[in-house]
Amino acid sequence: MTQLASSIGAPAAALPALIVLGLDDGGKAHASWFGEAEVGMAEKAAGMMGMAALPVADASDLRGLTDKLPHGRVFESGRAFVPFVKRTIYDAIATHLPPGYRFPARAAIDRPPPGKSKKASGTGAPESGPKRPEPSRPTDWTKIEVGSLVLATEGAYQGWYEAQVVKISTEGLYTLRWRDWLDMPVFTRKLIHIALLHPEHTD
Structure with a gap:
Protein backbone atom coordinates (compact mmCIF):
# COMPACT_ATOMS: atom_id res chain seq x y z
CA MET A 1 0.00 0.00 0.00
CA THR A 2 1.02 3.57 -0.49
CA GLN A 3 0.20 6.73 1.39
CA LEU A 4 -3.08 8.35 0.43
CA ALA A 5 -2.48 11.10 -2.11
CA SER A 6 -4.87 13.94 -1.45
CA SER A 7 -2.65 16.98 -1.72
CA ILE A 8 -2.98 19.47 -4.56
CA GLY A 9 -0.46 18.86 -7.32
CA ALA A 10 -0.08 15.10 -6.69
CA PRO A 11 0.49 13.03 -9.84
CA ALA A 12 -2.78 12.04 -11.56
CA ALA A 13 -1.88 8.36 -11.31
CA ALA A 14 -1.74 8.73 -7.52
CA LEU A 15 -5.14 10.37 -7.21
CA PRO A 16 -8.21 8.21 -6.51
CA ALA A 17 -10.07 7.40 -9.74
CA LEU A 18 -11.97 4.25 -8.73
CA ILE A 19 -13.32 2.72 -5.53
CA VAL A 20 -13.75 -1.04 -5.23
CA LEU A 21 -16.10 -2.18 -2.48
CA GLY A 22 -18.00 -5.22 -1.31
CA LEU A 23 -18.81 -7.58 1.55
CA ASP A 24 -16.98 -10.84 2.20
CA ASP A 25 -18.51 -14.19 3.18
CA GLY A 26 -18.60 -13.07 6.80
CA GLY A 27 -20.46 -9.86 5.98
CA LYS A 28 -17.42 -7.68 6.71
CA ALA A 29 -17.05 -4.50 4.67
CA HIS A 30 -14.09 -3.98 2.31
CA ALA A 31 -13.19 -0.93 0.22
CA SER A 32 -10.12 0.74 -1.27
CA TRP A 33 -9.26 3.24 -3.97
CA PHE A 34 -7.20 2.85 -7.14
CA GLY A 35 -5.45 5.42 -9.32
CA GLU A 36 -6.18 6.21 -12.97
CA ALA A 37 -3.47 3.87 -14.24
CA GLU A 38 -4.95 1.01 -12.19
CA VAL A 39 -8.60 1.39 -13.20
CA GLY A 40 -8.69 -1.32 -15.88
CA MET A 41 -7.06 -3.98 -13.73
CA ALA A 42 -9.06 -2.97 -10.65
CA GLU A 43 -12.37 -3.23 -12.54
CA LYS A 44 -11.51 -6.75 -13.70
CA ALA A 45 -10.45 -7.73 -10.19
CA ALA A 46 -13.69 -6.34 -8.77
CA GLY A 47 -15.72 -8.48 -11.15
CA MET A 48 -13.71 -11.58 -10.28
CA MET A 49 -14.18 -10.96 -6.56
CA GLY A 50 -17.88 -10.08 -6.75
CA MET A 51 -17.28 -6.48 -5.75
CA ALA A 52 -18.50 -3.19 -7.16
CA ALA A 53 -16.26 -0.75 -9.07
CA LEU A 54 -17.35 2.84 -8.53
CA PRO A 55 -15.72 5.66 -10.54
CA VAL A 56 -14.76 8.60 -8.38
CA ALA A 57 -14.95 11.20 -11.19
CA ASP A 58 -15.31 14.70 -9.78
CA ALA A 59 -18.09 14.02 -7.26
CA SER A 60 -16.72 16.02 -4.36
CA ASP A 61 -18.57 14.08 -1.65
CA LEU A 62 -17.36 10.72 -2.98
CA ARG A 63 -13.80 12.00 -3.48
CA GLY A 64 -13.85 13.16 0.11
CA LEU A 65 -14.60 9.62 1.26
CA THR A 66 -11.45 8.30 -0.45
CA ASP A 67 -9.39 10.10 2.20
CA LYS A 68 -10.70 7.48 4.64
CA LEU A 69 -9.76 4.51 2.46
CA PRO A 70 -6.48 2.64 1.93
CA HIS A 71 -4.92 2.45 -1.52
CA GLY A 72 -5.67 -0.97 -3.03
CA ARG A 73 -3.35 -3.17 -5.04
CA VAL A 74 -3.91 -5.61 -7.90
CA PHE A 75 -1.97 -8.89 -7.90
CA GLU A 76 -0.68 -10.93 -10.84
CA SER A 77 -3.39 -13.47 -10.02
CA GLY A 78 -5.99 -10.88 -11.06
CA ARG A 79 -7.38 -10.47 -7.56
CA ALA A 80 -6.99 -7.29 -5.57
CA PHE A 81 -5.98 -6.15 -2.11
CA VAL A 82 -9.15 -4.55 -0.74
CA PRO A 83 -8.80 -4.18 3.07
CA PHE A 84 -11.47 -4.04 5.75
CA VAL A 85 -13.08 -0.66 6.41
CA LYS A 86 -15.58 0.63 8.94
CA ARG A 87 -19.15 -0.27 8.02
CA THR A 88 -20.22 3.37 8.32
CA ILE A 89 -17.69 4.36 5.63
CA TYR A 90 -18.73 1.45 3.42
CA ASP A 91 -22.41 2.39 3.74
CA ALA A 92 -21.65 6.02 2.87
CA ILE A 93 -19.85 4.92 -0.32
CA ALA A 94 -22.53 2.36 -1.21
CA THR A 95 -25.16 5.11 -1.40
CA HIS A 96 -23.41 6.23 -4.62
CA LEU A 97 -24.15 2.93 -6.37
CA PRO A 98 -27.01 3.01 -8.92
CA PRO A 99 -30.48 2.28 -7.47
CA GLY A 100 -31.13 -1.45 -7.39
CA TYR A 101 -27.46 -2.25 -8.06
CA ARG A 102 -26.62 -5.95 -7.84
CA PHE A 103 -23.06 -7.04 -7.13
CA PRO A 104 -21.53 -9.29 -9.81
CA ALA A 105 -21.27 -13.03 -9.20
CA ARG A 106 -17.83 -14.02 -8.01
CA ALA A 107 -15.64 -16.08 -10.31
CA ALA A 108 -15.72 -19.81 -9.57
CA ILE A 109 -12.13 -19.69 -8.33
CA ASP A 110 -13.21 -17.22 -5.63
CA ARG A 111 -16.16 -19.26 -4.40
CA PRO A 112 -15.68 -21.79 -1.57
CA PRO A 113 -16.44 -25.42 -2.47
CA PRO A 114 -19.93 -26.65 -1.42
CA GLY A 115 -20.05 -27.57 2.23
CA LYS A 116 -16.75 -25.88 3.03
CA SER A 117 -16.12 -22.49 4.58
CA LYS A 118 -13.56 -19.96 3.38
CA LYS A 119 -11.46 -17.50 5.28
CA ALA A 120 -13.03 -14.07 4.98
CA SER A 121 -10.60 -11.78 3.18
CA GLY A 122 -10.38 -9.01 0.65
CA THR A 123 -8.42 -11.14 -1.81
CA GLY A 124 -10.76 -14.10 -2.09
CA ALA A 125 -7.88 -16.52 -1.37
CA PRO A 126 -9.42 -19.93 -0.52
CA GLU A 127 -8.19 -22.16 2.24
CA SER A 128 -6.55 -25.37 1.15
CA GLY A 129 -4.89 -28.35 2.78
CA PRO A 130 -5.25 -29.45 6.39
CA LYS A 131 -6.58 -27.05 8.99
CA ARG A 132 -3.80 -25.00 10.53
CA PRO A 133 -3.46 -24.80 14.31
CA GLU A 134 -4.84 -21.69 15.94
CA PRO A 135 -1.98 -19.12 16.23
CA SER A 136 -1.05 -17.83 19.66
CA ARG A 137 -2.17 -14.34 20.59
CA PRO A 138 0.44 -13.02 23.01
CA THR A 139 -0.61 -10.55 25.69
CA ASP A 140 2.95 -9.35 26.29
Whole structure:
Protein backbone atom coordinates (compact mmCIF):
# COMPACT_ATOMS: atom_id res chain seq x y z
CA MET A 1 0.00 0.00 0.00
CA THR A 2 1.02 3.57 -0.49
CA GLN A 3 0.20 6.73 1.39
CA LEU A 4 -3.08 8.35 0.43
CA ALA A 5 -2.48 11.10 -2.11
CA SER A 6 -4.87 13.94 -1.45
CA SER A 7 -2.65 16.98 -1.72
CA ILE A 8 -2.98 19.47 -4.56
CA GLY A 9 -0.46 18.86 -7.32
CA ALA A 10 -0.08 15.10 -6.69
CA PRO A 11 0.49 13.03 -9.84
CA ALA A 12 -2.78 12.04 -11.56
CA ALA A 13 -1.88 8.36 -11.31
CA ALA A 14 -1.74 8.73 -7.52
CA LEU A 15 -5.14 10.37 -7.21
CA PRO A 16 -8.21 8.21 -6.51
CA ALA A 17 -10.07 7.40 -9.74
CA LEU A 18 -11.97 4.25 -8.73
CA ILE A 19 -13.32 2.72 -5.53
CA VAL A 20 -13.75 -1.04 -5.23
CA LEU A 21 -16.10 -2.18 -2.48
CA GLY A 22 -18.00 -5.22 -1.31
CA LEU A 23 -18.81 -7.58 1.55
CA ASP A 24 -16.98 -10.84 2.20
CA ASP A 25 -18.51 -14.19 3.18
CA GLY A 26 -18.60 -13.07 6.80
CA GLY A 27 -20.46 -9.86 5.98
CA LYS A 28 -17.42 -7.68 6.71
CA ALA A 29 -17.05 -4.50 4.67
CA HIS A 30 -14.09 -3.98 2.31
CA ALA A 31 -13.19 -0.93 0.22
CA SER A 32 -10.12 0.74 -1.27
CA TRP A 33 -9.26 3.24 -3.97
CA PHE A 34 -7.20 2.85 -7.14
CA GLY A 35 -5.45 5.42 -9.32
CA GLU A 36 -6.18 6.21 -12.97
CA ALA A 37 -3.47 3.87 -14.24
CA GLU A 38 -4.95 1.01 -12.19
CA VAL A 39 -8.60 1.39 -13.20
CA GLY A 40 -8.69 -1.32 -15.88
CA MET A 41 -7.06 -3.98 -13.73
CA ALA A 42 -9.06 -2.97 -10.65
CA GLU A 43 -12.37 -3.23 -12.54
CA LYS A 44 -11.51 -6.75 -13.70
CA ALA A 45 -10.45 -7.73 -10.19
CA ALA A 46 -13.69 -6.34 -8.77
CA GLY A 47 -15.72 -8.48 -11.15
CA MET A 48 -13.71 -11.58 -10.28
CA MET A 49 -14.18 -10.96 -6.56
CA GLY A 50 -17.88 -10.08 -6.75
CA MET A 51 -17.28 -6.48 -5.75
CA ALA A 52 -18.50 -3.19 -7.16
CA ALA A 53 -16.26 -0.75 -9.07
CA LEU A 54 -17.35 2.84 -8.53
CA PRO A 55 -15.72 5.66 -10.54
CA VAL A 56 -14.76 8.60 -8.38
CA ALA A 57 -14.95 11.20 -11.19
CA ASP A 58 -15.31 14.70 -9.78
CA ALA A 59 -18.09 14.02 -7.26
CA SER A 60 -16.72 16.02 -4.36
CA ASP A 61 -18.57 14.08 -1.65
CA LEU A 62 -17.36 10.72 -2.98
CA ARG A 63 -13.80 12.00 -3.48
CA GLY A 64 -13.85 13.16 0.11
CA LEU A 65 -14.60 9.62 1.26
CA THR A 66 -11.45 8.30 -0.45
CA ASP A 67 -9.39 10.10 2.20
CA LYS A 68 -10.70 7.48 4.64
CA LEU A 69 -9.76 4.51 2.46
CA PRO A 70 -6.48 2.64 1.93
CA HIS A 71 -4.92 2.45 -1.52
CA GLY A 72 -5.67 -0.97 -3.03
CA ARG A 73 -3.35 -3.17 -5.04
CA VAL A 74 -3.91 -5.61 -7.90
CA PHE A 75 -1.97 -8.89 -7.90
CA GLU A 76 -0.68 -10.93 -10.84
CA SER A 77 -3.39 -13.47 -10.02
CA GLY A 78 -5.99 -10.88 -11.06
CA ARG A 79 -7.38 -10.47 -7.56
CA ALA A 80 -6.99 -7.29 -5.57
CA PHE A 81 -5.98 -6.15 -2.11
CA VAL A 82 -9.15 -4.55 -0.74
CA PRO A 83 -8.80 -4.18 3.07
CA PHE A 84 -11.47 -4.04 5.75
CA VAL A 85 -13.08 -0.66 6.41
CA LYS A 86 -15.58 0.63 8.94
CA ARG A 87 -19.15 -0.27 8.02
CA THR A 88 -20.22 3.37 8.32
CA ILE A 89 -17.69 4.36 5.63
CA TYR A 90 -18.73 1.45 3.42
CA ASP A 91 -22.41 2.39 3.74
CA ALA A 92 -21.65 6.02 2.87
CA ILE A 93 -19.85 4.92 -0.32
CA ALA A 94 -22.53 2.36 -1.21
CA THR A 95 -25.16 5.11 -1.40
CA HIS A 96 -23.41 6.23 -4.62
CA LEU A 97 -24.15 2.93 -6.37
CA PRO A 98 -27.01 3.01 -8.92
CA PRO A 99 -30.48 2.28 -7.47
CA GLY A 100 -31.13 -1.45 -7.39
CA TYR A 101 -27.46 -2.25 -8.06
CA ARG A 102 -26.62 -5.95 -7.84
CA PHE A 103 -23.06 -7.04 -7.13
CA PRO A 104 -21.53 -9.29 -9.81
CA ALA A 105 -21.27 -13.03 -9.20
CA ARG A 106 -17.83 -14.02 -8.01
CA ALA A 107 -15.64 -16.08 -10.31
CA ALA A 108 -15.72 -19.81 -9.57
CA ILE A 109 -12.13 -19.69 -8.33
CA ASP A 110 -13.21 -17.22 -5.63
CA ARG A 111 -16.16 -19.26 -4.40
CA PRO A 112 -15.68 -21.79 -1.57
CA PRO A 113 -16.44 -25.42 -2.47
CA PRO A 114 -19.93 -26.65 -1.42
CA GLY A 115 -20.05 -27.57 2.23
CA LYS A 116 -16.75 -25.88 3.03
CA SER A 117 -16.12 -22.49 4.58
CA LYS A 118 -13.56 -19.96 3.38
CA LYS A 119 -11.46 -17.50 5.28
CA ALA A 120 -13.03 -14.07 4.98
CA SER A 121 -10.60 -11.78 3.18
CA GLY A 122 -10.38 -9.01 0.65
CA THR A 123 -8.42 -11.14 -1.81
CA GLY A 124 -10.76 -14.10 -2.09
CA ALA A 125 -7.88 -16.52 -1.37
CA PRO A 126 -9.42 -19.93 -0.52
CA GLU A 127 -8.19 -22.16 2.24
CA SER A 128 -6.55 -25.37 1.15
CA GLY A 129 -4.89 -28.35 2.78
CA PRO A 130 -5.25 -29.45 6.39
CA LYS A 131 -6.58 -27.05 8.99
CA ARG A 132 -3.80 -25.00 10.53
CA PRO A 133 -3.46 -24.80 14.31
CA GLU A 134 -4.84 -21.69 15.94
CA PRO A 135 -1.98 -19.12 16.23
CA SER A 136 -1.05 -17.83 19.66
CA ARG A 137 -2.17 -14.34 20.59
CA PRO A 138 0.44 -13.02 23.01
CA THR A 139 -0.61 -10.55 25.69
CA ASP A 140 2.95 -9.35 26.29
CA TRP A 141 5.62 -8.28 23.79
CA THR A 142 8.13 -10.65 25.42
CA LYS A 143 5.86 -13.58 24.54
CA ILE A 144 5.84 -12.94 20.77
CA GLU A 145 7.24 -15.98 18.96
CA VAL A 146 7.15 -17.58 15.52
CA GLY A 147 3.52 -18.31 14.75
CA SER A 148 2.13 -15.54 16.95
CA LEU A 149 -0.70 -13.39 15.63
CA VAL A 150 -0.07 -9.65 16.02
CA LEU A 151 -1.14 -6.38 14.41
CA ALA A 152 0.83 -4.36 11.85
CA THR A 153 0.29 -1.38 9.58
CA GLU A 154 1.87 0.02 6.43
CA GLY A 155 1.61 3.67 7.41
CA ALA A 156 -0.59 6.51 8.59
CA TYR A 157 -4.27 6.13 7.66
CA GLN A 158 -3.69 2.56 6.43
CA GLY A 159 -5.19 0.78 9.42
CA TRP A 160 -3.90 -2.10 11.55
CA TYR A 161 -4.41 -5.68 10.38
CA GLU A 162 -3.66 -9.17 11.66
CA ALA A 163 -0.26 -10.56 10.69
CA GLN A 164 1.51 -13.76 11.66
CA VAL A 165 5.14 -13.91 12.74
CA VAL A 166 7.13 -16.21 10.45
CA LYS A 167 10.67 -15.37 11.60
CA ILE A 168 12.48 -13.45 14.34
CA SER A 169 16.05 -12.39 13.63
CA THR A 170 18.83 -12.00 16.16
CA GLU A 171 18.87 -8.29 15.24
CA GLY A 172 15.35 -7.91 16.60
CA LEU A 173 13.55 -7.80 13.24
CA TYR A 174 10.24 -9.60 12.90
CA THR A 175 9.30 -11.10 9.55
CA LEU A 176 5.53 -11.05 9.15
CA ARG A 177 2.89 -12.29 6.73
CA TRP A 178 -0.58 -10.74 6.45
CA ARG A 179 -3.09 -13.28 7.72
CA ASP A 180 -5.86 -12.37 5.28
CA TRP A 181 -3.83 -11.40 2.17
CA LEU A 182 -1.57 -14.33 1.36
CA ASP A 183 -0.84 -12.95 -2.12
CA MET A 184 1.17 -10.15 -0.54
CA PRO A 185 4.89 -10.70 0.17
CA VAL A 186 6.27 -11.07 3.68
CA PHE A 187 7.65 -7.93 5.33
CA THR A 188 9.71 -6.96 8.35
CA ARG A 189 8.99 -4.75 11.34
CA LYS A 190 10.79 -3.77 14.52
CA LEU A 191 9.07 -4.57 17.80
CA ILE A 192 8.14 -0.91 18.32
CA HIS A 193 6.11 -1.09 15.10
CA ILE A 194 4.03 -4.11 16.18
CA ALA A 195 0.82 -4.05 18.21
CA LEU A 196 -0.90 -6.76 20.22
CA LEU A 197 -4.44 -8.03 19.89
CA HIS A 198 -6.72 -7.51 22.86
CA PRO A 199 -6.95 -10.71 24.96
CA GLU A 200 -10.70 -10.87 24.36
CA HIS A 201 -10.51 -10.25 20.61
CA THR A 202 -12.38 -12.75 18.45
CA ASP A 203 -12.71 -12.92 14.65
